[in-house]
Amino acid sequence: MKFALRGLLALTAPLAVALFAPVAQAAAGNVDAGRVKANTCMGCHGIPKYNNVYPTYRVPKIGGQSAEYIGAALTAYKSGERSHGTMHAQAASLSDQDIADIAAFIATAPKHP
Secondary structure: OOOHHHHHHHHHHHHHHHHHHHHHHHHHOOOOHHHHOOOOHHHHHOOOOOOOOOOEEEEEOOOOOOHHHHHHHHHHHHHHHOOOHHHHHHHOOOOOHHHHHHHHHHHOOOOOO
């Protein structure tokens, strides 16, 4: 019985780490560092009623979004899983720590209507 339990733990521990890694990454973000790193982000996503020029669409305001969501979105833009040329270009050079810091800051940024 002890052997079976140890074997089960050995198999499930890596899975648990993989499942909760994004949460740990977001928790490790530094809000103050993220404030500096997110200057470019807030140049579009922090302006109330800002519209992109071409194609014309309203740029979403991201202040107050959860750190987990922002981290996952930036990671997906970085990998190309989410397609948006500008966002891919912005995220492509970000490290995992940069993403965690930006996500931590944006989660604390004020929400815009």
